[in-house]
Amino acid sequence: MARSEYVRIKLSDIPQEVIDEYNLLPRVHNGWVYYEVVRGCYGLPQAGKLANDLLRKRLDKAGYYEAATTPGLWRHKWRPIQFVLIVDDFGVEYVVKQHAQYLLDVLRKNYEMTTDWDGAKFAGVDLDWNYAANHSERTCRLSMEGYIECVLRKYGHPMPTKSQHTPHKHHDIIYGAVEQLTPEEDSSP
Numbered sequence: 001m002a003r004s005e006y007v008r009i010k011l012s013d014i015p016q017e018v019i020d021e022y023n024l025l026p027r028v029h030n031g032w033v034y035y036e037v038v039r040g041c042y043g044l045p046q047a048g049k050l051a052n053d054l055l056r057k058r059l060d061k062a063g064y065y066e067a068a069t070t071p072g073l074w075r076h077k078w079r080p081i082q083f084v085l086i087v088d089d090f091g092v093e094y095v096v097k098q099h100a101q102y103l104l105d106v107l108r109k110n111y112e113m114t115t116d117w118d119g120a121k122f123a124g125v126d127l128d129w130n131y132a133a134n135h136s137e138r139t140c141r142l143s144m145e146g147y148i149e150c151v152l153r154k155y156g157h158p159m160p161t162k163s164q165h166t167p168h169k170h171h172d173i174i175y176g177a178v179e180q181l182t183p184e185e186d187s188s189p
Helices: 016-021 047-061 097-108 147-154
Strands: 005-010 032-037 064-066 073-076 081-086 089-094 125-130 139-143
Touching: 047 064, 081 097, 089 097
Parallel strands: none
Antiparallel strands: 005 032, 064 073, 073 081, 081 089, 125 139
8 A cells, every 4th residue: 555544353253263363452452453454454544546557567567558548458569369357257268288288387476376268257247159150150158047037036035926027017008199108106115
């Protein structure tokens, strides 16, 4: 961080084992423990920006740059590779695997990485690639298997007794009418 940040935590919110391990009692003032954050700390509002700035510096050193018109899209100065970064997921497009391996080696110097060379999932989206077809018929199907069922269960949404494929009742259009008004509904929000 460019400058230190300061945090205070109520002593009663700190587990006893942490108080004992770090000998915090002599540092208590009016029931609070005060900390100076020098490098970074989980939960700081600027933690994401600090992490991104550090990644940017490391990638720049390796010859990568962020595209001027598309935030999150990165390219290399001369390697035929580009990738998109969403939070902590990299979606990489490369011509020769050695260029992707170079990116992976650069990142593994400072970060713990896992790889999915099949590209089956990106940013929570399931990807089903069809590379076997000829060039003009290649496809990639995107899905989120089980997502709707999970959300309905999470929020306790009851299953409807009859199917409804539109959000509201259809009103027939009266052609030739001077005004086309939608009838007002008196329903609760």
